[in-house]
Amino acid sequence: MQIVDLSHYQFVRVSGADAIAFLQGQVSCNMQLLSSRRSLSGALCNLKGRVIADFRVLLRGEDCLLQTAPELAQLIVDTLAKYAVFSKVELQVLEKLPLILGCSGTDAAGLLAEKFGEVPAQDDGVTESAAISIIKISGVVDRFELWCPDEEKSGNLQSDPDMTVNAPWSSWLYEDICAGLVHIDAAHAGQYTPQLLNYDLSGVIDFKKGCYTGQEVVARMYYRGSPKKRTYLLRSATEIASASGVLQHIDGKQKPAELLAFANGIAEENPHSLLLTILDTQAVDRNALFTLSDQADLALQLLPLAYGEQTQIGT
Known part of the structure; x- marks a missing residue:
């Protein structure tokens, strides 16, 4: 089992009697589905329907904890x-939790079950053990976050030798x-x-939940027809430099x-490099050639997305 330190994430605590109802009118996920056994992935949009931030929200007691990227x-x-x-809400930035770990691998569910008892079987599921929230994260291999x-x-x-960090953050990014x-x-x-960003495909957008900030624009863009651009997954047989383009x-x-x-790529189990890139849908439909800007003689391979076209919520 790979164990990664995820302490770089920031958190927002939303507390108060109206916490869930307030967030229901602001974010893209259906907050009425949030429970002690289920977390949600969502997005906060502006009035123009652009994504300000994406997040995972967890219910801790009566508080909603939103996990997001650094500086957001x-x-x-x-x-x-x-x-x-x-x-009736209070908003507070938490720079980080005392501990947050990412655990992944074909043996992750079994090893975590041995240590903590029950672990969630479904993506976004949550179990609690001794003040630790165990969250099932979507992925090609079993993945869990421990908050x-x-x-x-x-x-x-x-201090538990079985839970020592043994993999770099880049391995978690690779799985993302x-x-x-x-x-x-x-x-x-x-x-x-x-x-x-494919949020309408990956379950970040709930089209049944009703109004939220930016919802009208988001819904109109979705229902008006096929998009001209989308995010696609590409694979490279060579290493990608920070200055590379597509x-x-x-x-x-x-x-x-x-x-x-x-x-x-990391070690022998994942020798190829992976990219998430915004491509013209017409180029994809026409089987165009895609390359790195600094390696134009090597073709990138287009890979199917894990969520495909099947995970829209409420359509």
Whole structure:
């Protein structure tokens, strides 16, 4: 089992009598489905239907904890605060929890069950053990996140030799990309529509839940027809440099594509590098050639996304 330190994430605590009802009117996931046994993935959008931040929300007691990328927690609080005047809610940035670990591998479920008892079987499922929340994360292999807000319990877990961090953050990123999961960072907040990031396919958008900020634009873009661009998963046989870009070769011309995230292969089990890239759907339909900008002689392979076309919620 691989164990990764995920302490770089930030958190927002939304508390108060109106916490769930307030968030229901602001975010893309159906907060009425949130429970002690189920977490949710969602997005916070602006009035133009652009994604400010994506997050995972967990119910801890009566509080909602939103996990998000570094530097986005304060932006989430500032955005939500504009609409919180008439709701009984409190918004607070938590720079990090005392401990958050990512556990993955074909043996992860069994090993965690031996140590903690019950573990969730379904994606987004949650179980609790000694103040530790165990969350099932979608992926090609079994993945779980362990959230521990308690300082004492965190110390006990960190001193457990069976739970020692043994893999780099890049291995968790590799599995995120393999699962087709796109996470917004501070540099790209407010730039993309959910549809462009496949949030309408991966379960981040619930089309049945009703109104939320930006919902009208999001729904209109989804129902008006096929998008001209989407996020696709590509594989490279060579290592990707931080300065690399992606080119689409169409009708003898080169057109740049936007590279959202990449992770180079790790060890023998994952020798290939993976990329999440925004491509023209027409180029994909026409089986265009895709290459790295600095390795134009080597073709990138288009891979199927784990969620395909089957996980839309409420359509």
